[in-house]
Every structure is written in structure tokens, then in C-alpha cells.
Amino acid sequence: MSGNTFGTLFAVTNFGESHGPAIGCVIDGCPPGMELSAADIQPDLDRRRPGTSRHVTQRQEADQVEILSGVYEGRTTGTPICLLIRNTDQRSKDYAEIAATFRPGHADYTYLQKYGLRDPRGGGRSSARLTAPMVAAGAVARKWLRMQYGTQFRGCMQQIGDVAIAFEDWDHVHRNPFFAPVADVSPLEAYMDGLRKSGDSCGARVRVTATGMPVGLGEPLFDKLDADIAYAMMGINAVKGVEIGAGFASVTQRGTTHGDSLTPRGFRTNNAGGVLGGISTGQDLEVSIAIKPTSSILSPRETIDVRGEPATVVTKGRHDPCVGIRATPIAEAMLALVVMEHALRQRAQNADVRPPLAPIPGAC
Template sequence: MASTYGRMFRVTTWGESHGPALGAVIDGCPAGLEISEELIQRDLDRRRVGQSKVTSPRQEKDRVQILSGVFEGRTTGAPISLITYNADADSSKYDAIRDLFRPGHADYTYWAKYGHRDHRGGGRSSARETWGRVAAGAVARALLRTIGVEVYGFVRQLHTIQMETFDRDEIDRNPVRCPDPVAAEKMVQAILEAKEAKDSLGGLVEVRADNVPPGLGEPTADKLDALLGQAMFSIPAVKGVEIGEGFGAFLLTGKQHNDEFYMENGRVRTYSNHAGGMLGGISNGEQIVVRLAVKPTSSVSQPQRTVDIHGNEREILVEGRHDPSICPRVVPVAEAMMCLVLADLYLWNRMARV
């Protein structure tokens, strides 16, 4: 079961939703980078459950502990090991459905592949697995900031509600992480109504990276857009990824879609950014823009048809503590995956030429 990302900046995550702990090991981080538990915790606090009325009520502080690789506030070049301990795991709701396959979840496919699975919240297929990604992503973010790269994300649309204005400072002021305060209020109300109806909603999350230097990515197998697509698709609940103009590109002509060049202060720039910050699999120095289609949370407390491990048709009622929309918590995870890809390519790129 592969759980490792990257070639130079390598991250392996481990742990299950209802196991004793979760963690990540980072190998390949350069020495001398300023890192602290407080710095990592800032990103983890944006991901954790129980923050507001629109998330799962499960209470996990998600406190990170650095076990190795950092001494006197700086990385040593050795593997960095990060851990947190689950404090509020309640597996009792899963006992009654341990032999049933939950619709929309990975229960059946895990069972078909391995013949054995952790029924407690889905084990590794649970979104709780992303704790390690966000923890490692915070270290990658710190590395990227040494070259001026800034990564941020937001909820662009929730179900049918779209943002109409953009204020970056507004993103973390509301529980749905939408940069439009008016749309954010509508989104909150829609999530609460779905929660009351014991249902869930999906949406569109956007992630951007500013000040990315040109030249990151490889021209064939390890294209920047290919690696970003793989990273974003690995996030639970993500069903679609588009970069730049994305699926709207086919509505334009070639002349319209091409980003024409000009010079600004000795640097090549583009008048538009339909390509989303990359050409031929390599960053061009413009803003990287990636959007993720996030499906509605699969766990809904309504009767559904299913089968059990013996092949009998059954009815299932999934109870427990679940997010009525996973979109707000996907934002920090998507940011982390963007940071991991860019940090890895940045280190790789330093070997591209003399």
C-alpha cells in the first residue's frame, strides 16, 4: 500500500482513522530550515475537526510532536518524524456495520483488493489520513517561503452557490473558507440545511501558488501539471482536477487560449494565464491555478441499499460524526499537496544544469 510522495523531498504518511496515532516522515529536507511545532500546528489547526458547526463534532486537537530531524529550531538534514495521537476515536458506531459496504466509500474496493480491512472509519481510506500530509506540507511551505513562494486555497463554489467577489483576507474569517463574505453566509446556511436533512454537499476548491520561479517540472513523465493532478486526485473525495482554464479551454480558439508574452523588468511575463502557470509541464513564472471538484461527503445518515461481505443484499444506516461538507477542510490539504509537489520539484530543479 503506497503512502510515499516525492523523489527529493520525500514524505511517507502512516496511521489510521481510529488507530492510536497518525504521523509522517520527511526525508530529503535540507538542513538549516527554521521549523517549530508551532509553525506546523498553524496549518494543522486549519484542517482539524470540531472547529465550527459546519464540520464533524469529533474533538481532536491534532497536536504535533517532532520526534527527530530538528535541533534547536532548525532542520538537521536527517529524517523528520512527526506524530499526533488520536484522542477522540469512537469505533462503536461501526461495530453494527462492520460486515457491510458503505455506499460511496472504499469499503468494498479495499476488501476486494486486500481481503481484509479496517472497518473503523475506513482506516487508511479515511480523510483523517491527511493529517500527515498537512503536517509535512507545513514543512514544505516553510522551504518554499525561502524563495518567496506563497500557496493559498479557498472554496470557490459549494453546491450551486458561487463566489462573486474575492478578498484573500476573508478566506480564514469564515468557517467555509470562501473569499466572498456574502457567498460564505449562503454556503454556511446550505451546509446546515444539508446537515439537518442528514445529507451532504460537495463543491469546488481552488488552490493558487504565487511567485513560483519558471523552470519547475519535467517535459515528459514528471510534468508539473501531471504531478499536481496526481497529488490532488490522491486527496479523499476529489473527483476532478483542472489547471488554468481547465475544461473551459475547449470553448476558446487557439488565439484566445494562447497566453501572449511581454517583457517586464527583464522578466518574461504573459498577458493572460489560461495555462494556469505552466507550459509543456514546466512552470512559466505566472500564478499556478488548480481547481478541485470535491464530491459530497459519502457518510449520510439515511437508509441506503448495499451488500455485505457474504454477498447478501442489505440495508445500511451510517451513523457517527461526519462533515456535512468536506470542502472547507479540503482547502488546507490541497494547499499541502501543492506545497509538497513544488518543494520536491524545487529541490530536483537545482540539479537540472550547471
């Protein structure tokens, strides 16, 4: 009920605060017998961690993961897996001046109203730092799904602020700090440099996909696969919108083009984003998320203090001018956790089902 656990059969309970001694998660329900070590998890954490370029927060966290339980002699035991990530570069003094005011766009006001007290250091539980344990848990899910079905997850930046990014090739994504699918990121660098100098921030749009999807994951009513994907993506800090497949472009499409025609060789299109009636089609899952501008900026803004009096706030410290830059591995992880949950549900309920028709994934 407290909202710290994601999933049921593959349940991930997230713990810690941005400026506490450590953050982490407990994974309950991972199938036993899978080979697992920190080396399976660390690469995804390295992609998300801060301080990797001048365009993101300069907080220097190694984000080294420790496996405290649930693995014996290199294999998962079926018991809870505890993953720990120690915080090593906290600067709590950066938040001393704003402890008595509410930062516009932050959860300061709502946390205080809900709990009666709040941790102002880096946002406490509302900090994007708490996405790191979800990335770690997602790495475990990704490995199991890859071994079981061949499912792969990848994402890329589609837009930063006013700058749209045309898709060139997936190979470019891991070669630049923006996760951009283009060879030349100099326009993005210039845009971000100007933004940082102005003391402002911007939003972003990120695309994430899952390939090699099995058919039949999801439920027909309240636990639709696409509904759970939207729920998961909206659980990522700063996400304000989610699109599945054609998304809002569906508004201007006609039924003659939006419906994905089937042929003996496969679907002709994928406007549905890989989900029909809440159930996976075997096509690629296609998801896009909209991320709001970073709320922690140097520009002075109007607010009130804890007494309700007018105040002006300037947020100092080390902050991402665009939180969307590091969101790609987070979105990939959350998509993997949703697919993992539904894969275990499908295995539990319908393992004996023999479909009368061979799968026809993909677009011909």
C-alpha cells in the same frame, strides 16, 4: 510500491489509521539548516482540524504535532523528520453496526477485495483523517519554499453544492469556516444547515494557487509539473476532478485567446495556469479541484453485506456533510509538496544553468 510515500527527493511516508493511537509521517530529504519547530506546523493543522464549526464533523481532535526526529537545537539536520499526531477522540463503536456491510461511495468493498480484511473504524487508512500528516509535511515544504523563493500558497472555496461563490477578496478566507472569499457567508450557513437536517451531503469546488513561483520547475515529458499536480490532487480523499488554469473551459476557447501572449512586461493572461510544456512559467500556479459529496450520510441506502446478501446501510457517527469545507489547507499542502519536489530536482540537475532571458512572470 505500497503507495504510502509521496515524492522522491522530498519523500513523505504517511502512516496510521483513523482510529489507531496516532497518525503521522516521515519526511526524508528536507534540506538541513532550516529553523523548524512545531509552531511552524501547527497553524496549518489548526486550519484543517475537525470540530471547528457546526458545519463540519464534531470529532474533537487537537491535532497537536510532535517532532520526534530530524531537528536538533531548532534546525533541520538533513535526516528524516518524524511528525506525530495522536488520536484522542475515537468512537469506534459508531462503526460496529456497519462492519459487515459496504457503505456506498466508500472504499469498504475495494479494501476487502484487495487485502482480504479491512478496518471499518472511520475508514481506517482510507479516512480523510490521514490528510493531517500531509498538511504537516506541507507546512515544512511551505516554509522552505517561502525562504528560498518567496513562494506562497493559498486557497479558497469556489462552490458548495449548488451554491457558487463569487470571489471578493483573499482577506475574507480566514475569517469564516468555509474558506470562502466573501464577507457574507450566511447563504452558505443556511445551505449547510438545511443539508444536515435532511441527512444528506454535497460536493464542493476548491481553488488553490501558488504565487512567487520560480521559472523552470518540471520536466518536459513524464514528470511534467502539471501532471504531478494532478497526481497529488487526485491523492486527496474524495477528489474526482482537477483543472489546471482554464481547465475544461479550454474546450470552448479559441487558439487566438487561449494561448497566453508574451510581452516585455509579462504574460497577458494565464490560461495555462502557470505551466507550459510541463515546466513552470513563473506565473501563479492556478489549480481547481472537484470534491464529491460525503459518502457517510444518515439517509438509508441500498447495499450488500460481506456474504453478498442485500442490505440497507445508515452511517451514524460524526461526519462532514461536505468534506470540501476542510479541503483548502489540504490542497495547499499537496501543491506545496509538488513544488518542493520539483524545486529540489531543479536545484540538483540545473543549478548551473544561466537563463539567457530574465524571467517575465505575471500578467500585465
